[in-house]
Amino acid sequence: MKTNIRTLFLALAVLATGTLASAQSTTRVTFHVKCGSQGILDAPYSFVLEYTDPCDPLHTIRKHIKLPNRASSEGIAGALAAELNLSIDNCNGTIPPAASEEVDEGGGENGQPTESDILKKHCLVIPKSLGNVNISACREGSDGPGGQLEVTEEQRGD
Amino acid sequence: MKFISTFIAFLLLFMGAAHAQSTTIYVHYANGVDKPMINETTADAQVTVEVTVTKPNGLNEDFEVKSTIKNNKTTRRQLAADLAAKLKQKFILCDIDPSWVTHSGELVTVRNTPPGVGKNTGTDDNPIKSPPKARNSHGHVRVYSR
Numbered sequence: 001m002k003t004n005i006r007t008l009f010l011a012l013a014v015l016a017t018g019t020l021a022s023a024q025s026t027t028r029v030t031f032h033v034k035c036g037s038q039g040i041l042d043a044p045y046s047f048v049l050e051y052t053d054p055c056d057p058l059h060t061i062r063k064h065i066k067l068p069n070r071a072s073s074e075g076i077a078g079a080l081a082a083e084l085n086l087s088i089d090n091c092n093g094t095i096p097p098a099a100s101e102e103v104d105e106g107g108g109e110n111g112q113p114t115e116s117d118i119l120k121k122h123c124l125v126i127p128k129s130l131g132n133v134n135i136s137a138c139r140e141g142s143d144g145p146g147g148q149l150e151v152t153e154e155q156r157g158d
Numbered sequence: 159m160k161f162i163s164t165f166i167a168f169l170l171l172f173m174g175a176a177h178a179q180s181t182t183i184y185v186h187y188a189n190g191v192d193k194p195m196i197n198e199t200t201a202d203a204q205v206t207v208e209v210t211v212t213k214p215n216g217l218n219e220d221f222e223v224k225s226t227i228k229n230n231k232t233t234r235r236q237l238a239a240d241l242a243a244k245l246k247q248k249f250i251l252c253d254i255d256p257s258w259v260t261h262s263g264e265l266v267t268v269r270n271t272p273p274g275v276g277k278n279t280g281t282d283d284n285p286i287k288s289p290p291k292a293r294n295s296h297g298h299v300r301v302y303s304r
Contacts, residue, residue, distance in 0.1 A: 039190050068184065071264075072191045078262020079182065085260070086179050089273040100262050122263075 030101075031080075031124040031135055033073040039121075041071045046138045049083055052131030055091040060132070066140075073122035074100060080124050080135065088130065096127045181209055183241060183266040185234040191263050195237075197229045207241055213254060214272045221248050234264035242266045 035041055047065040063083055067076060077100035084098040101123045126133050187195050197203065208222045223244040225237055242261035245268060249256045258269035 068186055070186055070188060071184070074191060074263030075184070075265040078260065078265050079267065081262070082180065082182075082260050082267035086269065089269075 029126045029128055029133065031077070031126070032121055033076045033124060034121045035071075035073040035076075039072050039074075041067070041069050041076075044068045044140045045071070045076075046140050047076075047080065048134075048136045048138075049080060050132075050134040050136075051084065051087070052133075054088050054093055054095050054130060057131060061087055074102075077101075077122040077124040084126065084130070084133075095129050098127065098130070099125045101125050179269065179271055181268045181270055183207055183209075183238070183268065185238050185264040187234050187264075189234075191235045192233050194230050194233055195227055197227075200229055202229050203227045205237065205241070207245075209245065209268050210270065211249075211254060211258070211268070212271045213252065219252055219254075221245060221252075223248065238264050238266050 045067050047067065049061075049063045049065060051061055053059045053061050065079055065083055067079060071079075081098040081100045088095050088097055124135075187193075189195075204224055204226050206222060206224050208220060210218055210220050213219050223241055225240045225244065226232070227237060239261055242259050245259045245266070246256035249258060260267045
């Protein structure tokens with residue numbers, strides 16, 4: 001049984017990349033960060049965050065962020081948002097800050113997300129006016145049954 | 159001695175200062191973010207976090223905050239939230255924008271330099287878009303029993 005779960009989690013380990021187009025600041029891009037059954041990673045991950053420099057649209061900023069095992073989807077989204085906001089704050093522009101948000105999906109009783117669902121999945125909300133944003137994740141090492149990470153991208157207006 | 163080492167095995171605060179702009183305080187524990195942390199010795203413990211921040215006037219300021227981990231009660235989220243709240247309070251007292259401290263789940267991020275400081279744009283011929291490496295540590299963590 002344990003082997004089956006391990007295989008399943010390994011299959012779920014996803015390296016996801018999203019490239020987004022620049023548009024109005026009133027819209028946003030959401031990266032859904034989903035961790036395994038407990039909502040935490042079972043291995044350390046290395047993230048690469050590439051985005052257009054808010055101070056200079058002709059250049060791209062590339063940052064490496066390492067998070068240890070047991071990181072939660074909420075923590076991952078928060079870490080990525082904080083990194084983006086460091087650059088956004090450096091410019092006195094009109095770009096709103098990036099943020100992390102709880103998942104807003106039904107599925108539990110009365111159509112409300114269960115506490116477990118909220119823990120498992122968190123969103124990184126990025127203002128589209130920031131320009132191109134590219135997130136990639138790479139599992140590093142092993143400390144448990146597979147790196148349970150899935151990052152998906154969604155674009156929508158507020 | 160066994161008591162302290164056992165506890166540290168269960169709880170580790172991961173602090174990263176990969177570059178000069180921010181320090182990450184990460185509450186590391188085996189279980190989920192909202193599960194209580196358990197020390198097999200059944201004792202509480204105290205955590206001390208020290209962070210150095212460069213104020214808008216260019217002077218460095220050292221901040222130290224303490225928090226207690228109540229055995230089998232305090233969660234990773236609660237510890238991170240408590241550390242963030244205490245850091246914000248100290249920042250306000252020193253006329254530093256409390257928004258330099260952000261909290262998300264088990265993670266606290268502290269901005270170490272004012273906006274625009276530490277940003278390295280390089281030259282026109284050879285632009286550098288990554289912030290410079292930190293020249294010294296901007297913080298560390300101590301964990302000890304009570």
